[in-house]
Amino acid sequence: MRVLLTGSSGWLGRTLAPALRAVGHQVTGLDVVASPETAVVGSVADRLLVRQVIGDHAIEAVIHSGALHKPDIERFDRQAFVDVNVTGTLNLLEEAVAQGVGRFVFTSTTSLMICERIRAGAAGGARAAEWLTEDSPVQPRNVYGITKLAAEQLCRLVHREHGLPVVMLRTSRFFPEADDMAHAIAQSDENTKANELLFRRLTVEDAARAHLMALDRAPELGFDLFIVSAPPPFSRTEAAALISDAPSVVARHFPRYPELYARRGWTMFDSIDRVYDPSRAAARLDFTCRTTFADVLAALEVDAESL
């Protein structure tokens, strides 16, 4: 297929573009920042440009990953978020419909499900980890989440009114940079990321695979929304224990973790405040992340043996 990929110069885009080509798609990258994956340098907020790109490249499918996201809150005002994340998404959806594009995949975020109360976790008085599914009520806490939710709603509207097949992926974190400190372990970014794979992270390769699957399945699904995150080992019945004593819960599932972590000088978070549940994606999209916390432990085990 001829695919328009927005955000092609970004972290996800740079992994997703080659993955798309590897399975035979022709990719046209659109981004405000130039890179080897970006054929067209410009903004999704520019309606005329979006129209031209879709027309000139006879685009058959759109993967819309370009966005201002959480780290950009420091550098851009609210209007910029609305222009890029809301108007940009509307431009792509409407031009897709006008020019007969057959499918649309939107990269959303689990961040929009986190209100201040959930984020406050145990310190804010939470008695149990929040178990988050696609049906959980949402109240985004910042302009990033608000504009991503608005974009999801536009996807829903355009699907309903025009029938455009749309799959929206609420991905959890896959960024490589250091954490925003909500859960961070000061000494080790690697340790933080390993812990997060239990409940709120996936690899960028898995994020790219989820987009490939969504692209394939969009016409058959018609419209759907999926949380995409590494599968958590926990069950809902453990939600209270996750808040009060996460290390004990993790040790129940992975008895070798305390020793393997201790050898590395790693620690587990004391408390886990939310679990992103990707089971709908497993059931309906036939997608499960390949890399999990168990893989991290297996790698630590190999390291330990080679010492």
Ligand SMILES: NC(=O)c1ccc[n+]([C@@H]2O[C@H](COP(=O)([O-])OP(=O)(O)OC[C@H]3O[C@@H](n4cnc5c(N)ncnc54)[C@H](O)[C@@H]3O)[C@@H](O)[C@H]2O)c1
């Ligand atoms: N990184 C994460 O952990 C994470 C988690 C959940 C969701 N997401 C979502 O995944 C997508 C990709 O994120 P990423 O981590 O690769 O971020 P990124 O910042 O590396 O990539 C986003 C890209 O979008 C581009 N962009 C910004 N404004 C644009 C505009 N007006 N027109 C066209 N392109 C524009 C940027 O230049 C950048 O290359 C985003 O939609 C983000 O909201 C990311």
